[in-house]
Amino acid sequence: MLPTDIGRHGRPTGNCLMRIVCVVGARPNFVKIAPIVGALRAEPLATVDLVHTGQHYDIDMNQVFFEDLGIPVPDVSLGVGSGSHTQQTAAVMQAFEPLLAGRPDLVMVVGDVNSTLAAALVAAKEGIPVAHVEAGLRSFDRTMPEEINRVLTDQLATLLFTTEHSAGRHLETEGIGADRVHFVGNVMIDSLLKSIARAVPAEVTLGRDLPAAGFALLTLHRPANVDDPEVLDRLIGAFTTLARDLLVVFAVHPRTAGRLAESGRRERLEEAGVRCLPPQSYFQILGLMRAARFVMTDSGGIQEETTALGVPCLTLRPGTERPVTVEEGTNTIVDRDPARILAAADDILTTGGKRGRIPELWDGRTAERIVEVLRRWWHSQHG
Numbered sequence: 001m002l003p004t005d006i007g008r009h010g011r012p013t014g015n016c017l018m019r020i021v022c023v024v025g026a027r028p029n030f031v032k033i034a035p036i037v038g039a040l041r042a043e044p045l046a047t048v049d050l051v052h053t054g055q056h057y058d059i060d061m062n063q064v065f066f067e068d069l070g071i072p073v074p075d076v077s078l079g080v081g082s083g084s085h086t087q088q089t090a091a092v093m094q095a096f097e098p099l100l101a102g103r104p105d106l107v108m109v110v111g112d113v114n115s116t117l118a119a120a121l122v123a124a125k126e127g128i129p130v131a132h133v134e135a136g137l138r139s140f141d142r143t144m145p146e147e148i149n150r151v152l153t154d155q156l157a158t159l160l161f162t163t164e165h166s167a168g169r170h171l172e173t174e175g176i177g178a179d180r181v182h183f184v185g186n187v188m189i190d191s192l193l194k195s196i197a198r199a200v201p202a203e204v205t206l207g208r209d210l211p212a213a214g215f216a217l218l219t220l221h222r223p224a225n226v227d228d229p230e231v232l233d234r235l236i237g238a239f240t241t242l243a244r245d246l247l248v249v250f251a252v253h254p255r256t257a258g259r260l261a262e263s264g265r266r267e268r269l270e271e272a273g274v275r276c277l278p279p280q281s282y283f284q285i286l287g288l289m290r291a292a293r294f295v296m297t298d299s300g301g302i303q304e305e306t307t308a309l310g311v312p313c314l315t316l317r318p319g320t321e322r323p324v325t326v327e328e329g330t331n332t333i334v335d336r337d338p339a340r341i342l343a344a345a346d347d348i349l350t351t352g353g354k355r356g357r358i359p360e361l362w363d364g365r366t367a368e369r370i371v372e373v374l375r376r377w378w379h380s381q382h383g
């Protein structure tokens, strides 16, 4: 039976600890919540309950990240699993609602996955304030499920924490008062800076026969890239062409693995010399990113991580909701166009590519700043 009061640490008598429920569901959430839970638990400000919705559940998408990032075992696991967007969102909502019977003081959600929106919606309907970490990012592409999740979560949130200045501008345009918005930097980079010394060297992951020319790292999982056979086949054409000149290492997401298993796609990639790997642990992917000549990706988090590492990134989407990675960082948008991908790859191999600079407040201290804002918010209400 599900507990009906996840404020199970209780409110110790005689003091005024805030009770916060942090919600995670999918792999990128884990990287974002780790420093926040760490910073909160190091302070006498709040009690923290961690809820895992179960959106991601495979060991290598889930447990391995908890271990690498040192995230405590969730206090509650909802086990919702996979499904259509509606099924998944509804399943999280139904399972999460009874947990709020203990009326925590704040529900904290991160990122833009279905679990983020579902938890925010339940909390808002229960009249419990929501804090959204990584607020205000916009692709302006409503065909992306994440865009819907972002826009709606931001409307529901009381406290909005942003990673870059573009986010604050979007929130202002959408009528969200500046008093609710806090530019704090990027918690993903807190995790990266804390973990980089423990990154698994690429030679350990890939073996010692790594070519002297190095390799390009590839990740791909957006429905717009992998669920449309025509788009996917065109992208595969670009990767197999590139593999003639440079080893391509492809960390394959489970969604993508399903598509590669169809129509001989995985065989085509492997025959061309693309090395397909299962989803990598956090320490492994950090080691691969750091060592790569460049990274090709449709992930939002990897666009940011490559900027923090100073490694050139080619984004396989028409745009990015993280423009600071292009304007200041190492990111170049190449869309799904093989000619642009190959030309940009060639340019990086010739010139070394963009080096970029570290965006403002991506300094490893974002979680501390979030805790400070929470402290002020709490004291403004409770003296």
Ligand code: UD1
Binding pocket: 026, 027, 028, 055, 056, 057, 058, 061, 062, 082, 083, 112, 113, 114, 115, 145, 146, 221, 253, 254, 255
């Ligand atoms: C989700 C997020 C996306 C995020 C990505 C990171 C939404 C709308 N999308 O996409 O923003 O970038 O996570 O990975 O929330 N599967 C497994 N094992 C798992 C999890 C999923 O095999 O542990 C398979 C299932 O077949 C599932 C498919 O992957 O149907 C897609 O999983 P889902 O969580 O629905 O979306 P992602 O593509 O992972």
